[in-house]
Amino acid sequence: MNRMLAIAWKEMIQARRDRLTMGMMVGLPILQLLLFGYAINTDVRHIATVIYDQDHSAESRGFVRRMEATGFYDVVGHVDGYEQIGVALRSREAMVALVVPPRFGAEVEAGRTVQLQLVVDGSDPQVVAAATDTAMSLASARSSVLSVERLQRLGQPAAAPTQVIALEPAIWYNPDLRTPVFIVPGLVGVILTMTLVMFTAMAIARERERGTLEQLIVSPIRSTELTVGKLLPYIGVGYLQMTLVLGVGSWVFDVPIVGSIGLLYLLSVFFIAASLAVGLLFSTLAKTQQQAMQMSFFFLLPNILLSGFMFPWEAMPAPARWLSTILPLTHYLRVIRGIVLKGASFAELRGELIWLAGLTLILIVVVSMRFQKKLD
Amino acid sequence: MEDPVVAEGLSRNFGKLVAVSDVSFRVHRGEIFGLLGPNGAGKSTTLRMLCGILDPSSGRATVVGFDVATEPEQVKQNIGYMTQRFSLYEDLTVEENLRFYAGIYGLSRTERRARVPEELDRAGLTERRDQISGTLSGGWKQRLALVCATVHQPPLLFLDEPTAGVDPVSRREFWAHIHRIASAGTTVIVTTHYMDEAERCHRLAFIFRGSLLDIGTPTEVIERRNIRVGVISTPDVAAAMDLLTPHPAIDEVAPFGDRLRLATLGGVDPVALAHEVLGAGPSVGDAREVAPNVEDAFVAMVHSEARNGDGS
Numbered sequence: 144m145n146r147m148l149a150i151a152w153k154e155m156i157q158a159r160r161d162r163l164t165m166g167m168m169v170g171l172p173i174l175q176l177l178l179f180g181y182a183i184n185t186d187v188r189h190i191a192t193v194i195y196d197q198d199h200s201a202e203s204r205g206f207v208r209r210m211e212a213t214g215f216y217d218v219v220g221h222v223d224g225y226e227q228i229g230v231a232l233r234s235r236e237a238m239v240a241l242v243v244p245p246r247f248g249a250e251v252e253a254g255r256t257v258q259l260q261l262v263v264d265g266s267d268p269q270v271v272a273a274a275t276d277t278a279m280s281l282a283s284a285r286s287s288v289l290s291v292e293r294l295q296r297l298g299q300p301a302a303a304p305t306q307v308i309a310l311e312p313a314i315w316y317n318p319d320l321r322t323p324v325f326i327v328p329g330l331v332g333v334i335l336t337m338t339l340v341m342f343t344a345m346a347i348a349r350e351r352e353r354g355t356l357e358q359l360i361v362s363p364i365r366s367t368e369l370t371v372g373k374l375l376p377y378i379g380v381g382y383l384q385m386t387l388v389l390g391v392g393s394w395v396f397d398v399p400i401v402g403s404i405g406l407l408y409l410l411s412v413f414f415i416a417a418s419l420a421v422g423l424l425f426s427t428l429a430k431t432q433q434q435a436m437q438m439s440f441f442f443l444l445p446n447i448l449l450s451g452f453m454f455p456w457e458a459m460p461a462p463a464r465w466l467s468t469i470l471p472l473t474h475y476l477r478v479i480r481g482i483v484l485k486g487a488s489f490a491e492l493r494g495e496l497i498w499l500a501g502l503t504l505i506l507i508v509v510v511s512m513r514f515q516k517k518l519d
Numbered sequence: 520m521e522d523p524v525v526a527e528g529l530s531r532n533f534g535k536l537v538a539v540s541d542v543s544f545r546v547h548r549g550e551i552f553g554l555l556g557p558n559g560a561g562k563s564t565t566l567r568m569l570c571g572i573l574d575p576s577s578g579r580a581t582v583v584g585f586d587v588a589t590e591p592e593q594v595k596q597n598i599g600y601m602t603q604r605f606s607l608y609e610d611l612t613v614e615e616n617l618r619f620y621a622g623i624y625g626l627s628r629t630e631r632r633a634r635v636p637e638e639l640d641r642a643g644l645t646e647r648r649d650q651i652s653g654t655l656s657g658g659w660k661q662r663l664a665l666v667c668a669t670v671h672q673p674p675l676l677f678l679d680e681p682t683a684g685v686d687p688v689s690r691r692e693f694w695a696h697i698h699r700i701a702s703a704g705t706t707v708i709v710t711t712h713y714m715d716e717a718e719r720c721h722r723l724a725f726i727f728r729g730s731l732l733d734i735g736t737p738t739e740v741i742e743r744r745n746i747r748v749g750v751i752s753t754p755d756v757a758a759a760m761d762l763l764t765p766h767p768a769i770d771e772v773a774p775f776g777d778r779l780r781l782a783t784l785g786g787v788d789p790v791a792l793a794h795e796v797l798g799a800g801p802s803v804g805d806a807r808e809v810a811p812n813v814e815d816a817f818v819a820m821v822h823s824e825a826r827n828g829d830g831s
Contacts, residue, residue, distance in 0.1 A: 358606035361570050362623045363596040 163434050167441065174444065181463040182448040187273040187455050192216040193237040195228060200248025206259070206285065206308075207241065215277045228262055232315060234491040235477050238264040238457070239274045251307055254293055258309045265317035266484045268325055269455045275312040282310040316401075316485045324399070327392035328483040329452045331385050332475045335411075336418055336446050337439075339381055343422025344435035346373060352431055366514055374419045381415040382408065389483070402482035406489060410478055413499040417471035420506035427513040446472045474498045521584060522547055523675050523706045524569060528578030531564050538564040540729040541578065546708060546722075551701050553720030554710040555817065561729040562710035566679050569708070570600055583675055599673040603680035605664040609653030613644055613663055616652055617670060624671035634670060642666045658689025665696070669705075676700065678709040682716065694719050714814035723813070725820055732820050741811050744819040746770060748811045749789030752778045752804040753797065763796055771818050782815050 158164055192210070196203050210216045219237055222228055228240040242260035250257045261278045263271050286307045317324045350356035359369060385408075392398040421442065429435035447453060449467040456467065467473045474495040481487030481495075489496075524546035531539040539561040546552040554562045567573040569582055571591030579586060585593040607616050617638060621631045639645045642662050647655070652663060661681065669676060678697075682690045694716070701707050701721075709720065717723055718737050725732040725740065733740050753759045756774045763772045763779070768787040773780045781789045790806045797803050 353606075353609070354602060354604035355606045355608060357572070357602065357604075358600065359623065360572050361595060361598070361600040362620075363592055363625065364623050365592075 163437055167437055171441075174441075178445055178448045178463075181459055182454045184454065184458045184460075187270050187458045188214055189217045190215060190239050190270060190274050190457055191219045191235075191237040192239045192241060193220045193222050193228065193231045194218055194241050194243070195222050195224065196241075196243045197245040198243045198247040202248035202251050203243045206243070206281070209281055209285065210241065210278065213277055213281065215273065225262075229315075230491060232262070232264045233481055233485045233487040234494065235481065238267075238270055241278070251289060254290075254307060256307055256309055258311050260311050260313055262313045262315055264485075265314040265320055266325060266480050267451075267455055268317065268320040268322060270457060271312075271314060271320060275310075279310050279312075282306075282308045323392070323396035324484065325480075327388065327396055327398045328479045329476050330392075331388045331479055332414070332450070332472050333447060333452055334384055334388060335381050335415065335475075336472050337443055338384060339377055339415060339418035340422040340425065340442060341436065341439040342377055342380070343374060343419050344425035344429060344439050345432050346377075347423070347426035348429045348432045348435040351426075366511070370423060370510075370514065374423070377419060378412075378415055381418070382411070385411060398483070400483050402484075402486035402488075407479060407482045410482070410489075410492065410496060411475075413496060413503060414471055414475040414478070417475075417499060417503040417506060420503055420510055421471070423510045423514065424506060427510065446470055449473070451476050468498070469502065471499055471502050474502075523583050524552075524580070524708065526565075526569070526578070526580040529565065529568060529575050529580055530577045531561075531568060531573065532576045537729050539568070539726075542724075542726070542729075542731045543578075544724050544731065544734055546706055548706055549701055549704050550721045551697060551707045551709065551719070553717050553723045554708065554726055555712070555714075555717045555723050555813075556710075556726035557712055557821075560726045562712075562726055563679050565726065566677055566708065566710055569594075570598060570677055571595055597673055597675060599668040599671070599676040601664050601668040601676075601678050601681055603683035605660045607652045607660060607664055607667065610651065612649050612651055613655070614639065614648040616663060617667055620667040621670045626671060638666050638670055657685045658692075661685050661689060661693060662696075665693070669700070674705060676705055676707045678707065680710055680712070682711070682713065690716075714812065714817060717813045717817075725817065727821060727824055732824060737813050741813060741816040744811065744816045745786070746782045746784060746811050746815060746819050747786065747789050747808060748815050749781045749783075749793060749806060749808050750775075750778055751781060751790070751793045751797075751806040753802060754804070755802075759797055759802070763793070766792070766796060768792060770822055771815070773818075780815075782811070782819060784819075 158168070194207055196207070207218060211218055216239065220231070222231060222240070225242075228242075231237040231240065240262040242262060244257060244259070247257050247259070259282060261275060263274050265271055283306060289307050314320065347356070350359065389398075389400065393400055422439070425435055425438040425442070429438055445466065449459065449463055450456075450470055450472040451467070452472070456464065456473070459467070477495045478487075478492050478499070481492055522545045524544075526545075527543050529539060529542045530537070542561075542565060554565060556562050564573065568575050569580055569587060571582070571587045571594040574588055579588065581587070582594045583597040585597070587594055608619065611619065614635065617635050618631060621635060626634060636645070639648050642665070644659070644663060644666065647659065652660065655663065665681070682693060685693065697707055697709070698719075709716075711717060720737070722734065722736050723740055724734045733743060735743070751759075754777070756777060756779060759779055760772050760774060763769055763781065768783050768785060769781065769792070770784050771780075771782040779793075781793060783789045783792055788808070790808055793806055794803055
């Protein structure tokens with residue numbers, strides 16, 4: 144009994160002295176609670192929507208107003224043509240587009256059935272259901288109101304079907320709403336984050352632990368030669384992993400690769416650089432490999448939950464979205480899904496790339512300020 | 520020609536802790552210079568400042584003509600550095616380690632190709648060149664670490680406790696090698712707390728609690744302590760120690776098996792004193808005076824420092 148208590152006592156003292164472990168014991172449950180609480184929310188609201196109104200009637204404007212009033216759609220702009228809908232969806236300016244045909248108002252007035260089209264970005268299947276269901280019920284509710292009005296006006300039962308406004312969903316990019324199509328490209332980003340951050344953080348912590356870092360610091364090697372030399376092999380590792388996941392994904396899970404592979408490989412360098420910089424930052428903070436590992440794990444959690452990899456970004460409350468904006472993965476997911484699933488072009492991804500490049504730059508500045516060829 | 524190492528008033532604090540305080544010395548070319556002191560005295564901190572990897576809090580030092588605080592990279596180009604941890608990549612082979620360090624020090628491909636086998640051969644490592652470094656014994660690791668630290672043929676070599684954890688035979692071989700390097704013109708600065716190793720240096724600096732207590736050749740340092748040492752055999756070492764220790768003329772009594780090593784101050788004859796305190800007859804066996812060594816000098820210096828410290 145005494146012996147057992149002696150072990151328990153020693154264990155408690157060690158846990159208390161190891162501040163990072165202590166922080167994780169207390170911080171991790173709270174972090175998990177907040178992250179899961181915020182992230183697991185599939186009530187998608189405020190879906191960015193563009194309107195392609197070919198009618199410009201009171202009726203069409205009324206329908207758009209009622210859509211906005213539900214809180215599910217935020218109208219972010221008006222477009223002229225399907226080409227522009229494609230651009231809006233690929234650049235993630237919008238996830239939904241409402242297409243109103245010409246003479247919509249007049250046809251409804253005349254009591255003839257008219258079809259509205261709701262174009263939905265299928266690359267995130269969880270958004271699709273919320274987007275189409277609400278619009279469909281709006282269409283049938285409006286149809287009922289219109290037929291009652293018509294009944295009152297004409298004073299006779301309508302011979303025509305009551306559903307005057309029909310809504311036809313058109314799902315682009317992942318028409319079968321298959322989950323692998325959504326998950327596989329995202330997985331590339333998650334795996335790159337996991338391995339690159341952890342490998343770099345541990346690689347330098349290992350040198351510190353074994354005393355070889357001191358030997359390197361005392362040599363005439365420059366900081367940039369040391370860090371870039373250290374990172375180069377991992378850039379190769381990153382590309383290898385990416386090729387493997389995409390290759391197996393398209394071969395086994397039949398994930399289509401719509402866009403340009405060359406563009407994807409070119410743009411991925413931003414994300415790989417950002418991940419390596421995060422790893423380097425951890426390595427300047429961690430004294431041991433174990434600490435480097437703990438930090439990487441801590442970092443991975445919000446990446447998986449908040450980046451949009453598992454749960455729709457659109458469903459998250461504002462604080463979670465702000466936090467996710469500073470995670471490189473959030474932006475990379477949009478880049479890789481944009482290219483692989485939607486065939487997005489460089490110009491359409493510009494916004495995300497600016498974010499990625501900006502984050503990388505900030506990280507590199509912070510790291511080079513912290514990473515000095517001195518011991519203290 | 521200017522001395523390869525000049526330290527003037529070198530100090531370093533870590534927060535409130537004063538690790539090194541106002542240390543000044545010069546090291547001449549081709550000399551083996553020992554920094555001697557107990558653990559935590561500030562030897563390694565001094566060495567790290569001289570290597571340009573730790574900034575001095577105050578004071579300055581030049582190493583091969585470059586200022587350690589403002590030109591650390593030029594300093595690094597001209598020094599070799601080896602620590603007690605040997606800093607080898609344990610998962611690389613002997614040859615891979617050496618090739619790596621040759622690359623780090625900027626040796627060109629052709630230089631590397633010529634130098635690596637040459638150095639391996641000189642250190643007697645050729646047979647083991649494909650062995651994984653982690654599986655080498657302490658002595659071999661030390662040899663490899665030394666070869667790695669000197670592959671760029673620096674004019675100045677820093678050794679931080681280079682023989683820790685190495686067997687006596689390897690230690691002797693190591694010191695023989697250090698002397699060969701020094702006689703070829705390389706200046707060597709070595710820290711140690713092994714007193715027998717200190718005696719192998721050309722000159723010594725004693726560092727205690729961050730301060731430099733004395734500097735000179737081993738003989739000079741010993742003479743300045745003004746102590747006499749006797750070795751006395753006695754049947755009851757513990758009882759004899761208790762009797763001798765309180766005597767004011769005695770600086771130190773240390774047991775060695777069935778003998779005592781006795782150091783006296785003020786020129787007092789240790790043998791006569793032992794007879795006087797312990798009485799004649801069977802309680803004192805063989806007793807004779809011996810020459811004081813560096814360890815005696817070091818202990819005397821620490822005691823004197825403690826007395827001065829108590830007085831102030």
